[in-house]
Amino acid sequence: MDTAKTTFPDPKMGEPFLLTPGPLTTALSVKEAMLRDWGSWDGDFRAMTKSLCDQLLALAGDVQGDYACVPMQGSGSFAVESMIGTLVPREAKALVLANGAYGLRAAETLRVMGRAVSVIDKGDYLPPCGDEVARALDADPAITHVVAIHCETSSGILNPIPEIAEAVRSRGRKLLIDSMSAFGAIDLDVTRIPCDAIVSSANKCIEGVPGFGFVIARMDALEAAKGNAHSLSLDAHAQWAAMVKTGQWRFTPPTHVVAAFLEALRLHAAEGGVAGRGARYARNRDVMVAGMRGLGFETLLRDRWLSPIIVTFFTPAHPNFAFPRFYDLMKAKGFIIYPGKLTVVDSFRIGCIGRMDETIMRRVVAAAKESLAEMGVDDATPPAAALAERNRLAD
Incomplete structure (x- = not known):
């Protein structure tokens, strides 16, 4: 499938992208x-x-x-x-x-x-x-x-x-x-x-x-x-x-x-069935994860277990970071993300599925960078204890 010919929603139209595991952003048709x-x-x-x-x-x-x-x-x-x-x-x-x-x-x-x-x-x-x-x-x-x-x-x-x-x-x-x-x-x-x-x-x-x-x-x-x-x-x-x-x-x-x-x-x-749809979602994940890691965020899972569906990130250790504020700032920029659903660590999730492509995911990363700046968070690194626990259990 030629993704350049695929129509995706325009974030300037006022409808936020749903970065969740469903309901998700759908095509106009x-x-x-x-x-x-x-x-x-x-x-x-x-x-x-x-x-x-x-x-x-x-x-x-x-x-x-x-x-x-x-x-x-x-x-x-x-x-x-x-x-x-x-x-x-x-x-x-x-x-x-x-x-x-x-x-x-x-x-x-x-x-x-x-x-x-x-x-x-x-x-x-x-x-x-x-x-x-x-x-x-x-x-x-x-x-x-x-x-x-x-x-x-x-x-x-x-x-x-x-x-x-x-x-x-x-x-x-x-x-x-x-x-x-x-x-x-x-x-x-x-x-x-x-x-x-x-x-x-x-x-x-x-x-x-x-x-x-x-x-x-x-x-x-x-x-x-x-x-x-x-x-x-x-x-x-x-x-x-x-x-x-x-x-x-x-x-x-x-x-x-x-x-x-x-x-x-x-x-x-029209997108190429399961293979085409899965390939787009995988590109969405790869672009988004690389960008978020560039901001200091870290994934809950090792790379080999990351799905192309949704990615869980540790909440940053910075004292100025509060997920409700981060959520509101991301929503104001046109992106609805998902709270964490874990009992052992504080986390949040960003979905890779729905009517979105890698261009949209780059905008997600840019919105996250702007939101961190507005919160006064200059380092999105997770708590050392959370990373140590992940590494202990995942190895």
């Missing part, structure tokens, strides 16, 4: 797609839903028709709960791989449902590896399912899904992947990465708007899941069965969001 009303029962909208599902299955690499796409109303967490609650039977036991808030949330979701759960918690700095998963599965034959986070956005870490998937497959267990913030930009091909299901959301790397998530699940797993769900409205099996029979969503769908998502899928394909 995605916004414009929501200007028409649709009847949820109408044949035209049923065709839109089918097109949406077909395109998502193609992105997942399902060339044999072994999988089904089940869109689910609500936020990404609704879709994660739908996947887990439908595909993990009530008598089963799940192993959750956690290295941040979203893995811990998946474990809490299972507990609320009354499912048996164990957790491998790696903290904020490191990914779970295939060998650790293999040992845990060998030690506990009661575990039937493994839940893994593709990109843990509380830290920005990209987890090694292929080696985790192989460890799970080789031991005859079932893998459920929360690819909420990675699907569409990081390769996740079900022909090479065996899994029972993937879950993601409209307002992430496809660059749509919030309103629904989607579960891409093996059809045999869905067929076996009838009656598993703890919830009426979050029952992915029932949603799938209704769509097969009628082509409609069981409950009122977010019609405008679906229309916007189809336009977002068109732009995704």
Whole structure:
């Protein structure tokens, strides 16, 4: 894709860039797609839903028709709960791989449902590896399912899904992947990465708007899941069965969001699909991280674990630095950043995804430099203790 020919929002137009892991900055044409009303029962909208599902299955690499796409109303967490609650039977036991808030949330979701759960918690700095998963599965034959986070956005870490998937497959267990913030930009091909299901959301790397998530699940797993769900409205099996029979969503769908998502899928394909989208995000990350380090900021993670989705930075040690003030100054310059979501160190996050390119990321760095000057911060170096702790845990 020639990025020079791609239209990105103009920061002078008054709409701030969302440097978050979603909702994110969207293209004008995605916004414009929501200007028409649709009847949820109408044949035209049923065709839109089918097109949406077909395109998502193609992105997942399902060339044999072994999988089904089940869109689910609500936020990404609704879709994660739908996947887990439908595909993990009530008598089963799940192993959750956690290295941040979203893995811990998946474990809490299972507990609320009354499912048996164990957790491998790696903290904020490191990914779970295939060998650790293999040992845990060998030690506990009661575990039937493994839940893994593709990109843990509380830290920005990209987890090694292929080696985790192989460890799970080789031991005859079932893998459920929360690819909420990675699907569409990081390769996740079900022909090479065996899994029972993937879950993601409209307002992430496809660059749509919030309103629904989607579960891409093996059809045999869905067929076996009838009656598993703890919830009426979050029952992915029932949603799938209704769509097969009628082509409609069981409950009122977010019609405008679906229309916007189809336009977002068109732009995704025009950019070169997963490879093209991921390459732009990686350039965004590299330009932004280099610039922020040039100002003295340091990343929470070592370079080898940095995802192209979002990057976590340590809060500077300088006594004049206060994140709320920094946030307000960045917002005034047209950039909405994200607070930290860690318990062990003070941090903040800057997203790399959305309708932005490396030119925009250079403006982000310039805005950060100006904001530091306005705060009277001449050194953005993090506390020595925080760096020492990172180095101790990450090595």
